[in-house]
Amino acid sequence: MSRGGSGGKQRVKTARGRTASSTRWLERQLNDPYVKKAQAEGYRSRAAYKLIELDERFNLIKGTRRVIDLGIAPGGWSQVVRRQNPGAAIVGIDLLPVDPIDGVTILQMDFMDDAAPALLTESLGGKADLVLSDMAANTVGHQQTDHLRTMGLVEAGADFAGEILNPGGAYVAKVLAGGADHGLVALLKRMFTTVKHAKPPASRKDSSEWYVIAQGFKGPVARPEDERD
Template sequence: MSKEDGGGSGARTLKTFVRTARKRSHASTLWLERQLNDPYVARAKREGYRSRAAYKLMEMDERCRLFKPGQRIVDLGAAPGGWSQVAASRVKAAEGKGQIVAVDLLEMVPVPGVDFSVKDFNDPDAPDFIKAKLNGGADGVISDMAANATGHRATDHLRIVALAELAADFAAEILKPGGFFVAKVLQGGTEGELLARLKRDFATVRHLKPAASRPDSAELYVLATGFRAKRD
């Protein structure tokens, strides 16, 4: 037995087990079982967030004070919209005080205050496409992009770091001085080249594993703050 959300409610719930169906693989059954028993999934449903990932960004913001009303934020790999919801709420985009520009390969149900487009960030024209939507430079670039897992740890690590590098290149082009960058990586740390680049371009670089990240997951986030303006 376990508490439903760790919020001290005292309510206890029995763990839900899922039987393996004919058309569902064992791995899919385990994933479904984990979803049904995940306190953050249940909390997201109660509180109206698109995904448990919303709580990861909330924790990073609470620890590092990333968002402020009126900021312009770019959300890469936005679907299903959990991070966009958090960012829009905290910059007050729906109230006209900030701006969120979001892209993803997949469709996303509209989020109030978020300018979303179906767009592959790997497309050569993606950076210019996003810049055209922004009313100036960005205060933050947040990326929860992840390639489909292959099951081979080294390959998955390289693929996700490649996406983080692509996002970091874009952030260096669009961020205003003092801006921040958040991207998903995997445990084992960020590749040396990317980490060196971030340390050159930002005042502070750190790795974070929010509580909402599953304990058995290799997921990690790199957070860079205090973007330094480029010098000629």
């Protein structure tokens, strides 16, 4: 399937039925140091190192007792929480099937299902200290549409965080280039003491993903449209 290239890089031979884009993706995977590190250290995906790097910068995991993982598949973020804080209760949710993780409750369903928030809360057994969201909408190739769909998930996650977080808790969510829009940032700043954007080194340079990190939960707030009712 592959052969050595210059500089020790793996080069993928062309194969019948494989598109040029899939060949490039496979070649990138073979040469990605984070992929190799994840395989060596037993993480399910290179995405684990995004959370590890965010945690190193923002101290998210230490001391948490209950954690929600939105968009858990394939499970790398929950693995990180389990390793760094074995005593924490973790509940994850995803449309995709996820292989069991010791100590983690996994719900296979759409987070946008009306029943999801109550099931997550019930499964966790109490208020959360940290809500993680690596969710992203399936892209359609239209930048504005993709952005709006992903930001809808971020906003839904923020609403849920406002319901389930303990005072002082944190919400971390994947956003696209440019970060969260002004309305969402304004809402988060009313809910949390600090709101920052970060792109961890494990995020590929050509990727449009960033993360919004909201810490110091102050409590749920009414949206402007709610206040007009």
